[in-house]
Structure formats: structure tokens, C-alpha cells
Amino acid sequence: MKANYGYKDGSGEFFITIDTDKCNSCGDCAKVCPPKVIVMITNDYDEVVPAVAEEHRKKIKYDCAPCKPVSGPRNLPCVAACKPVAIVHSW
Amino acid sequence: MVEFWRWKEYRWTAPDADWKNAGIISCGIDVGSVSSQAVIMTDGNLYAYSNMRTGSNSPDSARRALDWALEGTGLKQENMHFIVGTGYGRINIPFANKAITEIACHARGANFMYGPTVRTVLDMGGQDCKAIRCDEKGKVTAFLMNDKCAAGTGRGMEVFADLLQVHIEEVGDLSFKVDKEPPPVSSTCVVFAKSEASALLRKGVPKNEVLAAYCSAMAHRIFSLLERLGVEKDFGITGGISKNRGVVDRLTKELGITSLTPRYDPQVAGGVGAALFAKSLVEKQRAGQVAR
Amino acid sequence: MITAGIDIGAKTVKVVVLKDGKVAGKAIDLSGFDQRGTSDRLFRKALAEAGADIKDVRMIVATGAGKGEFPHANDPVTEVTADARGANVIHPKGRTVISVGAEEGRAIRTDAQGRVVDFAVNEKCAAGAGAFTESMARALELKVEDLGPLSLQSTNAVPMNAQCAVFAESEVVSLVHAGTSKQDISRAIHDAIASRISSMARRISVENDVVLIGGVAKNKGFVESLKRDLATEVFVPQDPEFISALGAAHIAFEKASKQGGN
Ligand code: SF4
Numbered sequence: 001m002k003a004n005y006g007y008k009d010g011s012g013e014f015f016i017t018i019d020t021d022k023c024n025s026c027g028d029c030a031k032v033c034p035p036k037v038i039v040m041i042t043n044d045y046d047e048v049v050p051a052v053a054e055e056h057r058k059k060i061k062y063d064c065a066p067c068k069p070v071s072g073p074r075n076l077p078c079v080a081a082c083k084p085v086a087i088v089h090s091w
Numbered sequence: 092m093v094e095f096w097r098w099k100e101y102r103w104t105a106p107d108a109d110w111k112n113a114g115i116i117s118c119g120i121d122v123g124s125v126s127s128q129a130v131i132m133t134d135g136n137l138y139a140y141s142n143m144r145t146g147s148n149s150p151d152s153a154r155r156a157l158d159w160a161l162e163g164t165g166l167k168q169e170n171m172h173f174i175v176g177t178g179y180g181r182i183n184i185p186f187a188n189k190a191i192t193e194i195a196c197h198a199r200g201a202n203f204m205y206g207p208t209v210r211t212v213l214d215m216g217g218q219d220c221k222a223i224r225c226d227e228k229g230k231v232t233a234f235l236m237n238d239k240c241a242a243g244t245g246r247g248m249e250v251f252a253d254l255l256q257v258h259i260e261e262v263g264d265l266s267f268k269v270d271k272e273p274p275p276v277s278s279t280c281v282v283f284a285k286s287e288a289s290a291l292l293r294k295g296v297p298k299n300e301v302l303a304a305y306c307s308a309m310a311h312r313i314f315s316l317l318e319r320l321g322v323e324k325d326f327g328i329t330g331g332i333s334k335n336r337g338v339v340d341r342l343t344k345e346l347g348i349t350s351l352t353p354r355y356d357p358q359v360a361g362g363v364g365a366a367l368f369a370k371s372l373v374e375k376q377r378a379g380q381v382a383r
Numbered sequence: 384m385i386t387a388g389i390d391i392g393a394k395t396v397k398v399v400v401l402k403d404g405k406v407a408g409k410a411i412d413l414s415g416f417d418q419r420g421t422s423d424r425l426f427r428k429a430l431a432e433a434g435a436d437i438k439d440v441r442m443i444v445a446t447g448a449g450k451g452e453f454p455h456a457n458d459p460v461t462e463v464t465a466d467a468r469g470a471n472v473i474h475p476k477g478r479t480v481i482s483v484g485a486e487e488g489r490a491i492r493t494d495a496q497g498r499v500v501d502f503a504v505n506e507k508c509a510a511g512a513g514a515f516t517e518s519m520a521r522a523l524e525l526k527v528e529d530l531g532p533l534s535l536q537s538t539n540a541v542p543m544n545a546q547c548a549v550f551a552e553s554e555v556v557s558l559v560h561a562g563t564s565k566q567d568i569s570r571a572i573h574d575a576i577a578s579r580i581s582s583m584a585r586r587i588s589v590e591n592d593v594v595l596i597g598g599v600a601k602n603k604g605f606v607e608s609l610k611r612d613l614a615t616e617v618f619v620p621q622d623p624e625f626i627s628a629l630g631a632a633h634i635a636f637e638k639a640s641k642q643g644g645n
Pocket residue numbers: 032033034035036037038063064065067076077078079
């Protein structure tokens with residue numbers, strides 16, 4: 001399943017896409033996410049997969065901001081930690 | 092205070108079914124931010140449902156919806172073998188046996204409503220917009236949900252209906268009563284789109300044209316959300332805005348595909364999905380007991 | 384030498400006229416539906432205040448979302464450049480400029496000369512700009528000027544969940560119905576927008592001093608919330624809404640000076 005968490009508002013599109021079919025349930029992404037935007041859940045089909053925590057879903061543009069400085073190197077911890085490349089950010 | 096969609100609450104019972112012969116009586120309750128539905132199914136067939144406004148708290152809304160669905164059927168809550176709660180208020184339904192997300196329930200419900208060929212479902216609600224892709228069993232293969240921004244939701248449309256003093260149900264038809272299709276409102280943000288519309292009105296642009304400009308902006312916005320997900324046929328549209336052809340016709344035109352006609356009331360898709368999940372859970376329980 | 388800066392914003396137009404680099408006249412008004420007419424009128428008004436004639440003006444620099452609407456301007460500059468320059472003129476120690484207008488929020492990191500090092504912009508969503516507080520004031524049936532003083536009297540931090548100006552209006556209404564005081568609601572409103580503005584600012588890594596400009600800087604409630612969120616002092620100049628126009632006027636002055644003559 002491709003789970004798109006986030007939103008599109010007037011200012012742009014901010015989605016974190018988690019491909020649960022690629023995910024191996026290791027939980028590394030959740031471990032490295034400083035503000036705990038990413039957490040591990042058991043989804044409706046009983047798979048243990050990462051998801052964007054409910055309380056962050058409407059503001060990931062802001063909550064992920066510290067990982068995304070305007071200039072300088074960009075190395076998102078969640079994306080870097082995921083060996084099977086199951087996490088993609090749209091912005 | 093912004094008004095709700097001005098729709099009537101209603102209930103329905105299958106005219107020729109008797110629950111007494113049913114092996115599994117399952118129930119799904121969908122507590123949304125605007126409306127709540129309770130759906131009762133007998134062996135996976137639609138038996139009764141209700142659709143009501145959501146009140147100030149979820150437990151109450153769920154209770155009222157269930158009581159109304161049960162009304163006149165002779166059924167009681169105790170007769171339900173399993174109750175699944177879904178929707179935004181799902182974690183707040185004390186008498187539900189399990190909570191399942193509205194995404195999973197909607198996909199499963201759409202599979203029932205439209206048949207197993209449905210691959211993409213768009214649900215345009217009062218305060219959110221969901222796009223779901225599913226397989227032939229109604230299992231979600233991809234989803235996207237936008238409930239942060241009012242643009243592209245029923246609320247955005249309400250703001251416009253209020254501004255233009257048009258009955259929300261008339262928006263669709265009026266938006267086609269224009270000489271030529273105007274360019275869409277350029278701001279996505281409802282707040283800024285409203286200022287844009289006020290400026291148009293002051294310039295003397297007719298009301299219907301402003302409505303058309305907003306409907307097409309909304310259609311385009313939803314189109315771009317669907318693009319992220321990818322649309323595969325067959326395609327179904329549910330939710331409050333599915334009744335607004337001002338948006339739907341423009342959207343399907345842009346997509347270049349038509350939408351399916353549901354076999355049942357698409358408003359209760361989430362509740363139906365929940366009731367179907369409930370049925371599977373009963374089956375699982377029973378199989379487990381036999382095995383033991 | 385007379386130079387001028389004009390900032391044609393979404394909501395208001397501001398003009399600053401400099402005589403030899405010193406402020407000699409200024410004017411502000413709502414943009415209205417005729418930005419061009421308003422700009423022209425305000426330009427003449429500011430000139431009159433400076434006691435100058437239109438033919439004395441050596442250079443005019445325009446900025447703001449509607450900067451193209453002023454045909455007299457010699458040169459447009461981006462809002463970010465004008466903000467940075469203006470903030471540097473008024474507070475040379477400033478290294479971070481936060482500018483919050485009706486429809487846009489900006490965070491800019493500058494060097495000692497007021498040049499832009501890095502910036503982030505929040506636009507096209509009312510939730511991250513002054514339009515947010517205006518919508519909230521409307522929902523509370525208050526004037527937007529009243530929100531600031533009210534929020535300073537708040538005793539309780541109440542969270543706001545909605546991240547959209549439209550949904551937040553309903554949330555504010557339900558807070559009123561739940562009996563939350565207008566003071567606490569006002570603070571919640573300012574905390575909400577301040578947290579969005581400061582997250583944006585962190586993307587350019589905030590460095591002291593922080594200068595807050597733009598119309599929303601006049602709202603003391605917002606300033607307090609922003610200070611709390613950034614956990615640092617925030618310098619608010621007098622007439623913060625004029626700083627961008629001031630920056631534009633100074634850019635005009637420099638250019639004209641380089642060209643020589645008087
Ligand atoms: S970008 Fe940073 S904050 Fe955002 S999900 Fe990844 S690790 Fe977490």
C-alpha cells in the first residue's frame with residue numbers, strides 16, 4: 001500500500017509517502033525521527049508499518065522543517081535510515 | 092456560524108429481508124465530522140441504515156445513529172455479533188468492538204457499492220477529501236487524505252455558497268448557467284479565493300460565473316490530488332460533494348473518465364465497509380473457536 | 384536628493400520618501416481595488432509631506448506583491464531584498480528579519496550590510512499570514528486590533544488544532560461555546576500563528592538580533608507569542624509596516640548616489 005500522509009494547501013504539497021509493500025517493518029525510520037513524526041503502527045490489515053502520527057499529519061511542513069534547512073546539505077534521517085527505500089517526501 | 096449541508100436525515104430498511112434467518116448480524120458505525128451513519132448487515136447484505144448529523148460528541152452521535160437504524164426492525168444492539176466503528180470519531184464509540192480507519196472501510200464499502208471492478212474511489216466530505224485505490228477485494232493499495240485545508244472540501248464550497256447567498260444544493264446547476272466557462276479562481280486558499288470572488292462580484296461579474304470559476308478551481312484541485320495517486324478505472328465518487336455536479340462534471344471531464352453509478356446510497360459507504368469488516372471478524376472468531 | 388520606495392502589498396500600499404537618505408515623508412492606505420490609483424495618490428501625498436515635487440525624484444524603487452502596478456518606478460526589487468535592507472537601516476545589529484504581512488510571512492537571514500543570506504517564504508495559505516488573525520477576529524466578532532491586548536491578559540494556554548484559517552474559525556466558535564475566555568482564545572490564536580512563523584524561521588536558522596516587521600508586528604499579542612516560541616528577544620521597530628518601503632527607498636538612494644550628481 002502507498003500511504004500518503006500530509007496535505008496540499010494553498011502554499012504547496014506536503015506529503016510523506018510510505019510504501020508498506022517495500023517496508024520490512026524494521027522500525028529504523030521511527031527511531032531516528034527527532035520529533036516522532038513517524039511512528040510504527042499496526043494497520044488495518046495487521047501489518048506493522050510506519051505511519052505519520054495523527055497529531056503531526058496536518059503540519060508536517062512545519063514539524064519536518066528542522067530536518068529541511070533552506071540551504072545546506074539535505075539528508076532526511078527517516079529516508080536515510082530506510083534501507084528498502086520505502087519513504088519518500090514530496091517537498 | 093457556518094451552516095451545515097442542508098440535507099435531510101434519513102433511514103432505510105430492506106423491504107423484504109428478515110434478520111431472524113441471518114447467521115451473522117454485523118454493524119458498522121461511521122462517525123464523521125459532519126454526518127454519522129449506522130449500517131446493519133445480515134450475512135453481508137445491506138439490512139438497515141441511518142444517516143444523521145453528527146452532534147457535539149461522538150459517543151452520542153454513534154448511539155443515536157445506531158438506535159435509529161435499529162428502529163422498527165425488532166433488532167437490538169445485543170443482537171449485533173460485532174460492531175466496528177470508523178470515521179473521525181471512531182475511537183470514541185464505547186460500544187464498538189473495534190475501530191478501523193475510514194480509509195480501509197471506505198475501500199471495502201466502495202467494493203460493495205460499485206462492485207469489484209472499482210479501483211479508485213474519491214470521497215469528498217464536508218471537511219476532508221480522500222482518494223483511495225483498491226484491489227478487487229476492496230483492499231487499499233494506495234490512499235491520500237487531505238483534511239488540513241478547507242479548499243477542496245465541502246466547507247470551502249459552503250463558504251462560497253454563503254458569500255454568494257446561494258443554496259448549497261443549487262450551486263452545481265447554477266454554475267452551468269453561464270455564457271462561457273470562466274477561468275478558475277486562481278487562489279487555492281479559501282480565504283484568499285473569497286477575496287478574489289468579492290473583487291469579481293464588485294467588478295460586476297455575474298454570480299453564476301463566480302460560482303463556475305470556483306467549481307472549476309475545486310475540480311482542478313481535486314484532479315491534482317488524484318494525479319498524485321494515479322487514477323485507474325473504474326472510478327467512483329462518494330461524499331457530500333458527489334451531489335454537486337458543478338464540481339463532479341468538471342472533474343470527470345478533466346480526468347477523461349466517467350464515474351460509476353453506485354448500487355446503493357454512497358453516503359453510507361464507510362459504514363458498509365465497517366459492517367463488512369465486522370462480518371469478517373465474526374467469521375474469524377468462529378473459525379478460531381472451531382479450530383480450538 | 385529625493386528618492387522613494389513604494390511597497391504595494393496585498394492589503395495596503397506604503398510609500399516612503401527620503402531626502403538625502405533621511406525619511407522626509409510617508410503615506411499608507413488600503414490598496415483597494417485600484418492598486419495603481421492608490422499607489423499614485425499615496426506617492427503624491429508622501430512627496431507633498433516631504434515638500435518635494437515629482438520632478439525632483441531621482442529614483443523610485445517598488446516592491447511588494449503588486450510592484451508591477453506602479454509605472455513610475457525605475458526598478459522593482461523583491462520583498463525579501465527590501466525587507467532585509469529596511470530592517471538593516473533601522474536596526475543594524477539585526478541578523479534575522481521576520482516579516483509578516485496580510486498574505487505572506489517571510490523569514491530572512493541577513494549579513495551586517497543587510498544583504499540576504501538565506502530566506503524562507505510562507506505564501507498563499509492564510510494560516511501562515513496576517514489574514515489568519517483577521518479571520519479569527521471576525522469569528523470572535525472583535526476588531527483585529529483588540530486581539531493583541533486581550534491575549535496579553537490570558538491566563539491559560541489553550542491549544543488550537545486546526546491548521547487552516549477556515550477550520551480554525553469553527554474551532555474558535557466552539558471554544559467560545561465551551562466557555563473559553565476571549566483572552567485565552569486570543570492567545571491561542573497568536574500562539575498558533577507564531578508557531579507556524581517560527582517553524583518557518585528555523586529553516587533559515589535564527590540568529591540574533593531578530594527584527595520583526597510588517598503590519599502584524601503591531602500586534603503585541605503576536606509579538607509575545609513569537610518571543611515565547613523562539614525563546615529570544617524580538618526587536619520591533621516603530622511603524623513596522625513601513626520597513627519594506629523604507630528598504631526600497633534606501634536601495635533607490637544608494638543606486639542614485641552611485642550614479643552621481645545630486
Ligand atoms: S524529515 Fe525528519 S522530522 Fe520529518 S519524518 Fe523524516 S526524520 Fe522525522
